Amino acid sequence: MACYVPDVKVVAQVKLLPSSEQASALEATLHIANEAACWVSSVAFEHGIPREYDLRKHTYAELKDRGLGAQAAQHVIKKTRDAYTALKANLQAGSLGKPGSRRRVKAESKPIVFRPEAAQPYDDRCLSWQYDAETVSIWTTVGRLKGLRFTCSPDTLRMLRHHRKGESDLVKRDGRFYLIATCEVPERPLNEDPAGFIGVDLGIANVATTSTGYQAAGRRLNRYRKRQLALRRKLQAKGTKSAKRLLKKRSRKESRNNTNINHTISKTIVTTAERTGYGIALEDLTGIRSRVRLRKDQRQQVHSWSFQQLASFIEYKARRAGVPLLYVDPAHSSRECSECHHVNRNNRRSQAEFVCRACGSAMHADHNASRNIACKGEAAWTAGRESRVPAPLQALRRGRSRGSQPRPAHKPHLPRLG
Structure with missing residues (x-):
């Protein structure tokens, strides 16, 4: 009988290398999709956040008229509904404060708004990968872009080739486009008898x-954080638009630095x-x-x-x-x-x-x-690993197992796949 081995979901990020025309098409797609998501969000808020099926009946035709394809329209609706599901979970967990608090009231009193460059999900109908050529074919509002180049590390490319499964997200950060793909990597059998x-x-x-x-x-990391804190204070005191842009940029850079250090230590x-x-x-x-x-x-x-x-x-x-x-x-x-x-x-x-x-x-x-x-x-x-069964009961069980009456056979329980 084959042994079922669960998978570990890992995110693989690749950087896209579009031409100027391709970049314009990708940016327009993100803007149109997120503008449509904001409209779907207002409809969901107006109708009391209905189920995804009901929300589709209210918005699907309009999304098609806005220039979205069938799959893109479905993903916009699902993305909006998932955002409200996450909001509800945060409210129940108290992550947005106690009932009546200013932050909680603000979150509950208006529709969710999506940034113009927020992530847009793609499935295999809208996005296909050519691993040997290191290109992708991706749907946009101005037509399908073929031969769009991407770059990543050899390990990431190997993981994409063998384990990519599910949706991928198109995002834009700091003027660059990325595809974030979900990979399901099989776990190795657990070491049941560790040496220590x-x-x-x-x-x-x-x-x-x-x-x-x-x-x-942590000396080097703490010094780095102290420098970043001093820089943040200066930029926050300045308060200009350019200072705020630089604050966001420095924040993302500090986050990437911390993540890289944690990856190195954990590995x-x-x-x-x-x-x-x-x-x-x-x-x-x-x-x-x-x-x-x-x-x-x-x-x-x-x-x-x-x-x-x-x-x-x-x-x-x-x-x-x-x-x-x-x-x-x-x-x-x-x-x-x-x-x-x-x-x-x-x-x-x-x-x-x-x-x-x-x-x-x-x-x-x-x-x-x-x-x-x-x-x-x-x-x-x-x-x-030790048995919690009392000793007399263990002896009784061993005696039954040696008896003449056979124990009933039980079918092995296999997890449901798919």
């Missing part, structure tokens, strides 16, 4: 420290675990920003800490590599000695120095914490 666990301590002074000795220092950690046959244990830091009390001068540094993104990168890379990953409770990991497991607040003498009051062990504080996290991960993995 690599504990990962996440922090600000050091972005990540592992129990194997790897340390990603190093997962590659080490895959090579050594170990699993990975991470701290569960959910809600840490709301739990800790911070001085005013610490707030910017802590709230720019992208630990969630780094954890998500490690998680999906571990899934692709078949590496076990666990989240453990980080309580007392910085106060507990990894040698004798003595817990004392005074064990940590400074941010970087750990000296145990009981056994005298001295080491870097983050390395000590990572070793404690590794120990918790191994204990959690062992506890999960």
